[in-house]
Amino acid sequence: MIGQSLAFVKITQLIDKIARCDAPVLIEGETGTGKELAARAIHDGGTRTGHPFIPVNCGAIPDTLVENELFGHERGAYTGAQSKRNGLIAHAQSGTLFLDEVDALTPKAQVTLLRFFQDQQYFPLGGGVARSADVRVIVASNRNLTQLAEMGEFRLDLFFRLKIMHLTLPPLRERQDDAALLATHFLQECAARFNRGAKTLHADTIAWFGKYSWPGNIRELENLIYREYLLADEPILNIAPLEPVMVERRHKFDRRRPDLSCLNFTKAKNDAIAKFEQYYLAEALTKAHGNVTKAASLVGKDRRAFGKLLKKHSMDKNIRDM
Numbered sequence: 001m002i003g004q005s006l007a008f009v010k011i012t013q014l015i016d017k018i019a020r021c022d023a024p025v026l027i028e029g030e031t032g033t034g035k036e037l038a039a040r041a042i043h044d045g046g047t048r049t050g051h052p053f054i055p056v057n058c059g060a061i062p063d064t065l066v067e068n069e070l071f072g073h074e075r076g077a078y079t080g081a082q083s084k085r086n087g088l089i090a091h092a093q094s095g096t097l098f099l100d101e102v103d104a105l106t107p108k109a110q111v112t113l114l115r116f117f118q119d120q121q122y123f124p125l126g127g128g129v130a131r132s133a134d135v136r137v138i139v140a141s142n143r144n145l146t147q148l149a150e151m152g153e154f155r156l157d158l159f160f161r162l163k164i165m166h167l168t169l170p171p172l173r174e175r176q177d178d179a180a181l182l183a184t185h186f187l188q189e190c191a192a193r194f195n196r197g198a199k200t201l202h203a204d205t206i207a208w209f210g211k212y213s214w215p216g217n218i219r220e221l222e223n224l225i226y227r228e229y230l231l232a233d234e235p236i237l238n239i240a241p242l243e244p245v246m247v248e249r250r251h252k253f254d255r256r257r258p259d260l261s262c263l264n265f266t267k268a269k270n271d272a273i274a275k276f277e278q279y280y281l282a283e284a285l286t287k288a289h290g291n292v293t294k295a296a297s298l299v300g301k302d303r304r305a306f307g308k309l310l311k312k313h314s315m316d317k318n319i320r321d322m
């Protein structure tokens with residue numbers, strides 16, 4: 001893991017300590033801050049290294065399947081379950097199970113997980129006999145679990161159990177000294193992978209990297225560098241700054257949490273559509289580095305219609321076009 005800022009050094013020291021204790025871990029942090037990388041570092045730094053590290057995105061598994069995926073089922077557990085199937089927890093035996101987007105777990109799966117923490121035992125679907133597994137569980141969330149637990153959306157007892165060993169990764173804007181360092185690291189990776197020669201960053205680019213708010217954090221920086229490296233003909237990359245106006249709007253949209261401060265359905269729906277449009281436009285513009293024509297073509301809209309949408313949301317100012 002790359003970084004020299006004080007915030008990052010503290011995190012790596014904590015990772016070293018956590019790696020040596022064999023207990024469940026909670027990793028919080030905004031999207032793209034390196035939660036999965038930290039989970040892998042904890043796994044690799046402990047006694048379970050050499051055994052499986054199994055990452056699972058809980059948010060990507062439908063509610064009805066999540067227990068089946070994690071804990072498996074016995075033969076005949078439900079119509080179509082013709083043979084016994086092991087869950088991911090069994091596949092992670094002696095190693096680590098990494099549950100990403102843990103806030104998406106159903107209440108029932110949360111209970112099973114809590115019980116597993118108590119005695120390392122679980123029940124596959126349709127099974128009356130408990131199974132045991134020697135597995136370290138690391139969970140991650142980019143939503144605030146404290147708030148979710150307070151609102152009753154996440155089990156409080158499970159939250160307290162997880163909170164014992166807990167790590168919050170700082171967003172890139174709070175470790176801004178690291179942006180240029182990380183960018184250089186990604187450029188070296190690109191050079192090794194794509195064989196298009198070594199490239200460096202222009203001083204102007206380094207300067208705005210240090211001030212930009214990086215809403216997508218390290219993943220956003222990584223994607224930007226890969227794209228620019230592949231497109232550049234020159235050995236020095238001078239990347240035009242991304243627009244802060246888009247960033248502000250992007251922060252406010254969360255597809256999973258409707259804002260119920262206005263309870264009128266039609267108004268709430270129109271509000272959600274407007275927020276979605278702003279978010280979507282900002283994403284497209286960011287991907288296209290602020291080039292409206294390119295952004296429109298990326299999302300399959302013509303330049304005029306895209307421009308109209310930008311105007312509707314007052315996002316047409318300060319945007320350059322080439």
Ligand SMILES: Nc1ncnc2c1ncn2[C@@H]1O[C@H](COP(=O)(O)OP(=O)(O)OP(=O)(O)O)[C@@H](O)[C@H]1O
Pocket residue numbers: 001002003029030031032033034035036037038100142182218219222
């Ligand atoms: N300190 C770091 N040094 C080098 N690369 C990093 C570092 N932190 C993150 N990355 C890279 O940034 C990308 C995003 O990291 P990762 O997938 O771990 O983030 P995440 O917090 O799990 O994101 P999400 O919330 O979207 O799941 C990865 O490609 C990872 O390799």
Ligand SMILES: [Mg+2]
Pocket residue numbers: 035036100
């Ligand atoms: Mg992740």
